[in-house]
Amino acid sequence: MEKFSKDWRNDIYDVFKNIGISLVSHIPDAGHTPLIDLCEKDNNIDVVTLTTEEEGVGLSCGAWAGGKKSALLMQSSGVGNCINALALPNICRIPFLTIVSMRGEWGEFIPWQVPMGLGTPKVLEAMDVKIFRVDYKDEVGDTVNAAANFAFNTRKSAAVLLSQKMIGAKQFKNG
Amino acid sequence: MIIRRDFVNKLLEDRKDNLRVVSGIGTSTWDLMSTGDEKNNFGFIGAMGQALPFALGLSISQPDKKILLITGDGDTLMSLGSLATIANHPVSNLTVIVLDNESYVETGSQPTATAGKTNLELIAKGSGIENTYTIFERTDDYKVLKTIYEEDGPSLVVVKCKAESTPLIFPHSFDGVTAINRFKDTM
Numbered sequence A: 001m002e003k004f005s006k007d008w009r010n011d012i013y014d015v016f017k018n019i020g021i022s023l024v025s026h027i028p029d030a031g032h033t034p035l036i037d038l039c040e041k042d043n044n045i046d047v048v049t050l051t052t053e054e055e056g057v058g059l060s061c062g063a064w065a066g067g068k069k070s071a072l073l074m075q076s077s078g079v080g081n082c083i084n085a086l087a088l089p090n091i092c093r094i095p096f097l098t099i100v101s102m103r104g105e106w107g108e109f110i111p112w113q114v115p116m117g118l119g120t121p122k123v124l125e126a127m128d129v130k131i132f133r134v135d136y137k138d139e140v141g142d143t144v145n146a147a148a149n150f151a152f153n154t155r156k157s158a159a160v161l162l163s164q165k166m167i168g169a170k171q172f173k174n175g
Numbered sequence B: 001m002i003i004r005r006d007f008v009n010k011l012l013e014d015r016k017d018n019l020r021v022v023s024g025i026g027t028s029t030w031d032l033m034s035t036g037d038e039k040n041n042f043g044f045i046g047a048m049g050q051a052l053p054f055a056l057g058l059s060i061s062q063p064d065k066k067i068l069l070i071t072g073d074g075d076t077l078m079s080l081g082s083l084a085t086i087a088n089h090p091v092s093n094l095t096v097i098v099l100d101n102e103s104y105v106e107t108g109s110q111p112t113a114t115a116g117k118t119n120l121e122l123i124a125k126g127s128g129i130e131n132t133y134t135i136f137e138r139t140d141d142y143k144v145l146k147t148i149y150e151e152d153g154p155s156l157v158v159v160k161c162k163a164e165s166t167p168l169i170f171p172h173s174f175d176g177v178t179a180i181n182r183f184k185d186t187m
């Protein structure tokens, strides 16, 4: 059954199109790859590959000042890179939306992913970012939609945390 | 050595309507505010390292405006990766001016890496920004104006200037919401 259902990344892409997101920045994570591909194929979405996730915060804010809605895609480790940058949307009340693929929480193979995985919700809360967690594929679209509306309608920061259980833990094989 | 406040004032003296100016944290914001209370300006007073990506986002979303970022060597050193991002997502309407006084003047004039072996123009070039140069004298003012208004960007100009603290000229409001709303309304 599963393989016939529409991929949940398509649901995120549909929300992006519905609310008019025209700029997507990212440091890739495997969980986001199909979504990045969809955005890259879309002539009306500008895709910017960053060198560190914090750049995506400033980029989004500058784009909003110029009239564009955007989203930052990153894995949970990237949230740690963004902490001080999050002061910018916070103090200027600039809408900021990020979609975070969680690592280090369910079936994780790499122990190095665990500290920031555990720290991600705490860090976001510390910087006044509202968290929208999603654990089930059929709730992805609604959750991203709610987060985007929260960000753009109330001029606040919102993070969607895509649970690792839902994404499926990446499998590593030695040799 | 260039006196930065005079330089910035001269550069923005007869500014055109299509110019939007962003300044980075530190002396650059006080320099920009010294040119007058102008709705077409937005000055960072925090979020060090965020002015470069902010200017890129603004340039992408406002392709018909000329975007000028005026910032310090310290602020630029905190976001060197953004030079690569700018180079690889090129925006022809963006000029970055680095007021390189080789120090963190705002915090007590401690030397930065550019007081040592580091050359920001070479870093920008190596990052892939093609239009880069360094000026040491005020006789090159006209060249910088041409870069801002006429040349295809992204461009980065390093302005070697004197390390001295200058009077703090505050923006119209320290409140970020007031400042960004005012700026956004000019787009």
Ligand SMILES: Cc1ncc(C[n+]2csc(CCOP(=O)(O)OP(=O)(O)O)c2C)c(N)n1
Pocket: A084, B024, B025, B026, B027, B028, B046, B047, B048, B071, B072, B073, B074, B075, B076, B099, B101, B103, B104, B105, B106, B107, B112
């Ligand atoms: C993350 C962070 N670290 C340190 C500071 C303190 N700080 C404020 S301005 C500044 C110096 C900026 O240096 P530069 O960009 O060269 O500015 P200028 O020399 O023109 O004052 C520093 C270190 C800060 N605001 N944020």
Ligand SMILES: [Mg+2]
Pocket: B072, B073, B074, B099, B100, B101, B102, B103, B104, B105, B112
């Ligand atoms: Mg300096």
